[in-house]
Amino acid sequence: MNFTLHNLVKLACQTGFVTAFGFCLMLPVTAQPMLGTENGEWRYLGGNVGHTRYSPLDQINRENFEDLEIAWIFHSDNFG
Template identity: 40%
Template structure:
């Protein structure tokens, strides 16, 4: 198998750009929310919070903790993802199985958890652990969704309210990102052992992943 990374990378980008989700409508996040990996689509990594400033920063205390030890086959030794916060709910990936959890932002209480068991495909993946995070999408009318990529390189769309897979997305809520990927000789890569993965968080722009 060819191990050239550049052509594969551009093929993945082109494929992801073709995955459309329903219309975004007029939904806009509040200034107090963190709806995407870098805070906003401009990548500012900033929100205009006025409750926390240089004068009171040293008085902040831990409100609650959430351990991800049981979200996989073993405890994860590092967490690199950026949680999202929308409508008082924190969404994040965690654990060696890259589970998705929804937590009450005030109390830390677990609202729901989604996890896929992908067997060998995930066990030998070049992009393991919890990854960088996920994406959030809303039509502004109550249809809220969470999108992430599994360690086995599948794109999954979930109902943000209950964690259930959105059946109308892809095939039963899942798009296998390895399908259509080829080796240097033009052959379909092995769906179980083919070296392909994603550590980054997906991004939704103008209703396109």
């Protein structure tokens, strides 16, 4: 294949662009707070769109954790 100076410059620019784009994809993404668990309401299955299962509620803490009791149990053996 016959490379001219123009073709080499074009190839170098394309390679540089692809490399730079690849490095941009590897940059860490900062976590953005996801909406969905305001006031304890889980509007999605996992709490929010990202399925993080996180709620900022503070009613349960180290002092009252031992006082928790089981409220309900789901028996899956009823389904086979």
